[in-house]
Amino acid sequence: MHSKIFSATPVGINAYPVEIEVDLSFGLINFFIVGLPDTAIKESKHRILTALKNTGFKLPQKKITVNLAPADLKKEGTLFDLPIAIGILFAIKHIELSKQFIEETIFLGELSLDGSIKPIKGALAIAYDSKKIGKKRIILPKENANEAALLQELEIIGVENIIELISYLKKEIEIQPTNYSWQNYYNQQLEQNLDFSQVKGQEQAKRALQICAAGNHNILFVGSPGSGKTMLAKRLPTIMPKMTFDEILETTKIYSISGKLQGQKLLFSRPFRNPHHTISQAGLVGGGTFPQPGEISLAHNGILFLDELTEFKRSTLEVLRQPLENKNVCLARANHTIEYPASFLLVAALNPCPCGFFGDKKKQCVCSSQQIAKYIEKLSGPLLDRIDLQVYVQSIEYSEITSTNKINNSQDIYSSVEKAVEKQKLRFSKARYNSSMSTEEIEKYCELTSEAQAILKKTFERLNLSMRGYHKILKVSRTIADLDDKEIIDVKHIQEAVMYRSLDQKLQE
Numbered sequence: 001m002h003s004k005i006f007s008a009t010p011v012g013i014n015a016y017p018v019e020i021e022v023d024l025s026f027g028l029i030n031f032f033i034v035g036l037p038d039t040a041i042k043e044s045k046h047r048i049l050t051a052l053k054n055t056g057f058k059l060p061q062k063k064i065t066v067n068l069a070p071a072d073l074k075k076e077g078t079l080f081d082l083p084i085a086i087g088i089l090f091a092i093k094h095i096e097l098s099k100q101f102i103e104e105t106i107f108l109g110e111l112s113l114d115g116s117i118k119p120i121k122g123a124l125a126i127a128y129d130s131k132k133i134g135k136k137r138i139i140l141p142k143e144n145a146n147e148a149a150l151l152q153e154l155e156i157i158g159v160e161n162i163i164e165l166i167s168y169l170k171k172e173i174e175i176q177p178t179n180y181s182w183q184n185y186y187n188q189q190l191e192q193n194l195d196f197s198q199v200k201g202q203e204q205a206k207r208a209l210q211i212c213a214a215g216n217h218n219i220l221f222v223g224s225p226g227s228g229k230t231m232l233a234k235r236l237p238t239i240m241p242k243m244t245f246d247e248i249l250e251t252t253k254i255y256s257i258s259g260k261l262q263g264q265k266l267l268f269s270r271p272f273r274n275p276h277h278t279i280s281q282a283g284l285v286g287g288g289t290f291p292q293p294g295e296i297s298l299a300h301n302g303i304l305f306l307d308e309l310t311e312f313k314r315s316t317l318e319v320l321r322q323p324l325e326n327k328n329v330c331l332a333r334a335n336h337t338i339e340y341p342a343s344f345l346l347v348a349a350l351n352p353c354p355c356g357f358f359g360d361k362k363k364q365c366v367c368s369s370q371q372i373a374k375y376i377e378k379l380s381g382p383l384l385d386r387i388d389l390q391v392y393v394q395s396i397e398y399s400e401i402t403s404t405n406k407i408n409n410s411q412d413i414y415s416s417v418e419k420a421v422e423k424q425k426l427r428f429s430k431a432r433y434n435s436s437m438s439t440e441e442i443e444k445y446c447e448l449t450s451e452a453q454a455i456l457k458k459t460f461e462r463l464n465l466s467m468r469g470y471h472k473i474l475k476v477s478r479t480i481a482d483l484d485d486k487e488i489i490d491v492k493h494i495q496e497a498v499m500y501r502s503l504d505q506k507l508q509e
Ligand SMILES: [Zn+2]
Pocket: 353, 354, 355, 356, 357, 358, 365, 366, 367
C-alpha cells in the first residue's frame, strides 16, 4: 500500500514543494519518517500517532515508512503532521482522493494530540509560491486561512480538526473556501492613533522627518534624554508613502514566517521596529538553528529605530553595513545561504555627550571636551556613512508644550510627501527614491542655480567634506527641492541640506 501527496516548506521568504510518500508493508510493526531532522521526527511521530488514535482510527499492524522529498531540503517538522496523517489514511484507503485532486492540492498543518489543527508559520509565502508552480488549492489550519487567501488566486480551505478534514475529503461535508477581502481591511488599518500633531514644537525635527519620508533618507537625532527623539521617530510611519501591494505581500510574508502575524491581521502599514541596545547579533540581522528573520527584516519596507546608538555593541552595528548597502541580508548556513529582504529607513538617536546634556538649555553638561570628542569619535564608521540627515533635537520649552498651535499634523505632512514621491517616480520611471541615486544620477538630476553652486563650494571647503558628504548634501537638497516643487536646486534648498550636517560641523569645531 502506497500513497503520495504534496506539502511545502518555507525557506527564507520563499517556499518549496515537498512530496510526502507513505508506504505500508509487511514487517515488524513500526513507524519511520525519513527526510526530517532527527529531533523533529520523534515529536512528529508521537503527535501523529496519538492524534490518530485519539480520534478513533486504528492503524494497521504494519511497517509504515514515510519519506519526505527532496531529502536535502532543510525542513521544519511541525507543518508536515497533517499531510503525513492524511498520507497514511490515504494509503490504507480510509479516504479516496483523485489523481487530479492530489496534484492540485497542498496540505499543511500541525496536529495537536486531540486531533485539532494548530497554525503554522509561513502560510502566505507557501500560498504565493504554490500558485507559481500551478497548485490550485491549499488545505491548512483555519487560523492561517485569511493570510493565505490574501492572494485571492487559490482555493483556500481552512480546517479546525482532522475529523472535519476527513469528512470534507470523503465529501460528507462541504467547507466554503475562505474569501478574504483585503481592500476592506486596508482602509481599516490606516486609521492610526499616532499623529505628529501630538508632538508640540520640534518644528525642525518634524521638517527633517518629512524630508526623510519623501526621499527615503536615513536620519540621526542627537539630543538630551527626554527631548522627544523616540516620540518623533514613532510617528514617522504616519507620513511615509502608502505601501504598494507588492510591499504589503513582502512584509507580510516576513511576519508570517516569523510567526508574528497577530491573530489574522495583515501588514498594511509600514512596520516600526525599535530593538533595545542589548539585542544580539542574530536578533538584529537574523539567524538561529532554525533561521528566523531579525529586526532588520521585520523592519523591511518600514523603519528601524536604534535609540541610544552608542550603547549598541560595535560588532553588532558592524553587521548592519551589508544590509544597509544591499537592502537584504545573507545568512550563511552549513551547506546553503538564506536570504531575507531588509530594506528599511534607519532612524538612529543618541545623546550629544556621555552625560547627555551638552548644548542643553536647561541642564549643565558635566563632560570634559576630551570626553565629548572621544564619544563622538566612537560613532565614525559604516553607520554614520549611511546617514543623510543629522539633526539636533532640543528639549522643548514650556511655551511650546502649552501652545495649542496644531499645524503640522501627519495628514498635511503626508500630502506633500506624496507629491514629492510622485516626482521621483517620474524621474526614475519607477518607484525609487532620491537617496538611492548613483553618482551619475546625482550629476544628471541635481542641477543647481549658480548661486546655489557657489554656496555649496564654500560649504565643501569650510567643512572639509568628503565626496560622500558632498553627495549627501546634493541628494537631500534634491528632495527638499522636490518638496518645494522646483526642478532646479536653489540656494535655500542647499542651505537647508547643509543645516542637516550638524554633526560634521560639530566635529570641525
Ligand atoms: Zn555631557
